[in-house]
Amino acid sequence: MQDLSIKFYIILRAIFNNAFRDGVIARNPMEGIQNLSVCHAEPNPFTRAELTALAQTDVRCLSGKNAFQLCALTGLRISELLAISWEDIDFINAKLKVKIALVDKQYKTPKTPGSQRTVELCASAISILTQQKLITGHRKARKISVLQRDNKTKKIENLSLVFYNTQTNQPFLSAKQFNKTFFTPFLISAEVKHRGAGQLRHTFASQALTSGISKEWIARQLGHESTAMIDIHYARWMCADAPDFVNRVEQQFSGIFTQKQPDEYIAADENTSDLKATSSTVATAGIQLSEQQISQLLISHPHLITEYLNRLLSQSVGEKLI
Incomplete structure (x- = not known):
């Protein structure tokens, strides 16, 4: 059952509960009807070998390739990635502010306050953005209408978007267009199994977990208020890339329980x-x-x-x- 269906159930249950309590109806039709458990799609993140193959594949759209690499290194949603502007990036402190997202060709503020956040950038992410600066950093700011969280109010902002579609020489219109015009052909060229670009977010979380990074830090990077979503969505164990933890145990206890040979x-x-x-x-x-x-x-x-x-x-x- 999807989240939207559950919300409808909650509303209907409240309506019929009130009607039954007030005597408007003799029987509550929602009595005994429980929400079904939500079935979450299994993440299908990229392995290190696949990421290496993609990184070594030549492309015409360098902007798209830089977007792919930055997404894997930060865990941004594709909608957030395509909406970042140069005004949001702090090269000195290696940080990126996530303020808006591009959803169905509409720029809008994120749906939850936690999604508006500051993301820490690693050295590789800074290097990629420095390269991208040479491609789109000279472009003038554009006036963009940003839909606010109330889904009614719109605010005009002047933003210098980071990623442009080489085929159109315009900013990417949506995640769907990014997948169709760049990411899918990119995977084919690299001979990597097809996934949507949204799996790059799963890739960041899974690889970070595999390397031993704390779930709390990962949750902050992804814009989650707790680690619950990490456990549900992003805890795919990357066995092929996992460190040799058994050897780490041996090193930790080395010399304590050594037996005579x-x-x-x-x-x-x-x-x-x-x-x-x-x-x-x-x-x-x-x-x-x-x-x-x-x-x-x-x-x-x-x-x-x-x-x-x-x-x-x-x-x-x-x-x-x-």
Whole structure:
């Protein structure tokens, strides 16, 4: 069941509950009707190998390729990506402000306050934007009508959009146009399995999770108020790209539970045999040792204490038998 259907159910349930309570109807038709569970589409993110193949593929639309790379590095929605302007980018502090989105050819403010956010940019993202600046940074600002969150009010803003469609020499009109005119042909050229460009957002989240980055930071980058959406939508485990966590465990506990190797046991046995021979030689030769030397000997070779006690016990038993 889609989110919109659930919203209709909620409204209908409230209407009939009030009507039944006020005596307008004798029976509540919504009684016993529960919302069905929402079926979320399985994310299908790109692997590192696929991203590498795409990055190494030559294209005519450099603006589109830069958009693809920035999207994978930031987790922006395609609607947000196509609406960013040079006024939103802070190169000095490596940050990007997400203020508007392009939805069905209409620029509008994001649907939730959390979606209006500041995204941190890594060094690779800054490098890509620096290259893109050479392509569209010289263009004049455009007057753009931005629909506000109330879906009624419109505000005119002067914005210098970052990404342009090379085929039309105009800004991309929608995510659909971006997919059709650039991204799908791009995947074909790179011989990468087809997905929509929206999977780049899943790719960012999945790769970030795989590398061990905290869900809290990822949620902030994506514009979610909690990590719940991360667990539901973006927790696809990238097995092929996962670090060797077993080896990390080994490194973490290295030296704590190390056991003797077989050759160490053999060496220890050989040393013990030598000590036994030495002890017998010392005893038969009548060599006198100081208390300090004896203490040091026993500390270094505690098995001698056990051997000596066994001898005493044997002698004691023998004397009693006599």
